[in-house]
Amino acid sequence: GVDEEGVMAAALGAERLGLPHNPPAAVARTRDKAAMRRALAQADVPQPRFALLDAGADVAAVAREVGLPCVVKPLSLSGSRGVIRANGVAEARAAAERVRGILAAADEPAGTPLLVESYLPGREVAVEGLLRGGRLEVLAVFDKPDPLEGPYFEETLYVTPSRLPTGVLAEVEALTARAAGALDLREGPVHAELRVDGERVSVLELAARSIGGLCSRALRFAAGVSLEQVILRHALGLGLEDVARESTASGVMMIPIPRAGVLRAVQGLKDARAADGIAGLEITIARGRPVVPLPEGDRYLGFLFARGASPDAVESSLRVAHACLRIRIEPPAAGAR
Missing domain, CATH: 3.30.470.20 (ATP-grasp fold, B domain)
Structure with missing residues (x-):
């Protein structure tokens, strides 16, 4: 799948057809931010502190538990929709109420828990990769030059290759591979978001899909091959001798x-x-x-x-x-x- 809505159907369809695929349970974890956080925590993958905020729960207590500033977000939506930073308890309460309104507008079930995470400072990067037999091949690392500090997290610029120092870039790639393994993802595209604060790298999210919208047009590979062609060739078991990005x-x-x-x-x-x-x-x-x-x-x-x-x-x-x-x-x- 190359979007959030299609990844589960792609996993189930590939399973029935005998094509390389991710376990559907692993894909489901990437669609539920709480399940993802638990899987990453079990594997000791660096990430924000987090807690679930059930309907009717004390927002102030949960916000203090993870630490302020915090980030309130839905479990299911994508593209930074409904993701809000709160610097204090009053802002956390207002954010939770606003996120629940966004979920209602999206026809999500009433009473769905929210996720509250500690806010991580630093620069944000995105990793585009392809899993083949459980091994991650990094296709591109994008810098996000515009600060993503809240209160909302609207992405604007993606630029590759990354300008991170070599050692930090290696840690970004290694941590993305660890996160994919922790989620039991084995085949196909992954798109990861990470925060870099000096030499400290943390995973924000990882999806079992490629980069969203039309953004994949920013990438070209050997002989002018598109990202979608790379993904389809892998899914069909065709040759992928050279998937190096253009220089x-x-x-x-x-x-x-x-x-x-x-x-x-x-x-x-x-x-x-x-x-x-x-x-x-x-x-x-x-x-x-x-x-x-x-x-x-x-x-x-x-x-x-x-x-x-x-x-x-x-x-x-x-x-x-x-x-x-x-x-x-x-x-x-x-x-x-």
Whole structure:
């Protein structure tokens, strides 16, 4: 599977067809943040302190248990939806109430527990990998240059190769492999999020899928092969002699939604596409459609792609192109939902 909704169906289908696959129970653990945390804790994988917040439980007590600042999040949603930092007890209570409202809007069962985690400082990176027979082959490590410090955790820039020191990068890759093993994942794509604070590396999440949305377009492999082609060749048992990423630096910007309302226009597209290093621009929400930012929202306005001689050049290209865009969002009509 290459998205959160498809991973369980992919595991069950591959099991019936006799194709390389992950145990469905392992995939289920990646879909439940509490089950994931327990599995990682059992294997002593570095991660945030955590506790479940049951409906009606004392938010203040749970927040103090994991330590402040903390992060309140749902067990099931993805893409940073419903993930909120709280610096104190009052903020933790407000965050829990807001997350429960987001879950209700997503038609999740009432009374579902929430996850409360200690906030980990540091830079965030993403690892794209492929498991073959339980061995992790790292395909790319992305830096996330924009700080992800809360109160919401909207991802914007992904740039590869990472600019982390060699030793820290090796620890990121090794810890991703440990986390995959702790979850009993054995085959196929993985996408991991980790925090790096100096030389300390911790796992935030690991999914049994590839990078989401259109972000995979930022990656190309030998002979111009796409990430999806790599995943399909592995799933079908076809040859994968060379899955090295192209030598050119690359990156993607997930264009954030600045405020709620109705999208009326995105101007400056021609100038953005003409910016040095830009390889593509896709606006994925149609004009006239409602837009909602995180933490309630579940999508981005679109995607910018860049390639260049270095990660710094790619990051600069994405920022320059984004600055060209003029996004016009109007308040929704009175009484509209």
